[in-house]
Amino acid sequence: MFRPLKILIGTKCPPTRCCSAFVSRMRFSNLQYVNRLKEDDEACAAALQNAHIFLFHRLSPLLQRTEHRTLRPTALVCSGTEPQNHRTTEESVLIGCSEENQAQFCLDVGKNILNPGSSLSWWPETLNVPVLQDPSPYEPDLCFLLQGQALLRWNQTSGFCSTTGQPTHRNRAGSQRVCSSSGIIYYPKMSPVVIVLVSDGKRCLLGRQSSFPRGMYSALAGFCDMGETLEETLRREVAEEVGLEVHSVSYSSSQHWPFPHSSFMMAFHASVSPAHTQVSCxxxxxxxxxxxxxTSALQVKTPPRRGDPPVVWLPPKHAIGNRLITEWADRQRRSSLSDTTEEDV
Ligand SMILES: NC(=O)c1ccc[n+]([C@@H]2O[C@H](COP(=O)([O-])OP(=O)(O)OC[C@H]3O[C@@H](n4cnc5c(N)ncnc54)[C@H](O)[C@@H]3O)[C@@H](O)[C@H]2O)c1
Ligand SMILES: [Mg+2]
Structure with missing residues (x-):
């Protein structure tokens, strides 16, 4: 039976994972320690005795509301003095360590089955907590929870070797799995995806799929086909999904996205000729x-409820689609401001 050691409510996101300065995140000693725990099962087991273990239930992080009404992940704090139960030692996955080299793990305390409806869910729905109603205090924790969720899902769904059909066994960190029969080593996989915000100079193009939550529009996205370059995927997806040909392309940023099974999103801006903007969808x-x-869609903080009048809303702040749209809007505002200033002169 699962026996919690000590529950810590309000544990902050590990600063090295997502909310500290670049230099701090890249500290060599810190990275070296995490890499050693991935390679060395004994060191990893020892680190688990004094670790913070962030809890999930059926792949949703267990969140607690603090006295300031912010949402925080819930962690077991292992002191090294109490014996750990079998599930904690066998199923926790390593996600990193603090600046003080205290190891951080994630553990799914729910049954090891995937919610069949969750594969296409957007993050706030999957969380099953009202994140969108109060997203700002929660956001710094997100990338760390996204990583934990992706690693837990990968371990839960990679129990068998695709070559021999035999069971695979994970290392202590949960960062690789080995086929018990052939010795083939499996590492967590991500599918490359291009996401692109198309503009005609004055407007931007957004699309929606039937799987999106009601009223939500986002930048166009698509998986890279085998052998394609990012530029080829981008041109193909825009041609396929909206029937337009892009001209100039510029890179924006990238993001790991755990849905449906870990995508690596690479985000671009692209332009089409203002003379050819007819969409064939x-x-x-x-x-x-x-x-x-x-501008007004970016103000919509909560998705419309059933029965509400239709309203367009955009991906939440932590999604890279939101970042592309915000960048485009900022650029448009700056350029209309400089046009106005030039006219004044
Ligand atoms: N973070 C964000 O802001 C954001 C915004 C939009 C989309 N997304 C994500 O981008 C991803 C791709 O977008 P899309 O659904 O429009 O892609 P898409 O246009 O390529 O269409 C999806 C289809 O592509 C096929 N496909 C090809 N390779 C696949 C693979 N490796 N995994 C799964 N399906 C594959 C399947 O038939 C699938 O139904 C989705 O996972 C979506 O969650 C993220
Ligand atoms: Mg698509």
Whole structure:
């Protein structure tokens, strides 16, 4: 039976994982320690005795509301003095360590089955907590929880070797699995995805799929096919989904996205000729949005409830789609400001 050691409520996101300065995250000693724990089962087991173990239930992080009404992940704090139960030692996965080299793990205390409806869910729905109603205090914790969720899911769904059909066994850190019969080593996989915000200079193009939550529009996205370059995927997806040909392309940023099974999202801006903007849509809908429409859609903090009047809303702040749209809107505002200033002169 699962026996919690000590519950810590309000544990902050490990600063080295997502909310500290670049230099701090890249500290060599810190990275070296995590790599050693991935390679050395004994060192990893020893680290687990004094670790923070962040809890999940059926792949959703267990969150607690603090006295300041912010949401915080829930962690077991292992003191090294109490014996750990079998599940803690066998199923915890290593996700990193603090600046003080205290190891951090994730553990799913729910049954090891996937919720069949969760594969296409967006993050806030999967969490099953009202994240969107109060997202700002929660956001710094996200990348760390996304990583934990992805690693837990990968371990839960990679129990057998795809070559021999025999069981695979994980290392202590949960960072690799080995086929018990052939010795083939499996590492967590990510599928490369291009996400692109297309603009005609004055407007940007957003689409929605039927699987999206009601009223939500986002930048166009698509998985890379085998052998394709990112540029080829981008041009193909835009042509396939909206029937437009892009001209210039610029890179924005990237993000790990755990849905449905860990994608590596690479985000771009692209432009089409203002003379050729007629959309031929293969999605549920795709349309051009003005800066004013985007500005008001960015203000919508909660998705519309059933029965509410229809409203367009955009991916939440932690999604890279939101970042692309915000970058585009900022750029449009700056360029209209400089146009106005030039006219004044
Ligand atoms: N973080 C964000 O802001 C954001 C925004 C939009 C989309 N996304 C993610 O981008 C991903 C791709 O977007 P899409 O669904 O429009 O892609 P898509 O347009 O390529 O269409 C999905 C289809 O591609 C096929 N496919 C090819 N390779 C696949 C693979 N490796 N895994 C799964 N399906 C594959 C399947 O038939 C699938 O139904 C989705 O996982 C979505 O969650 C993230
Ligand atoms: Mg797509």
């Amino acid at each position: 293969q999605l549920e809908d795709a349309r051009w949005f003005s800066l004013e429409e985007i």
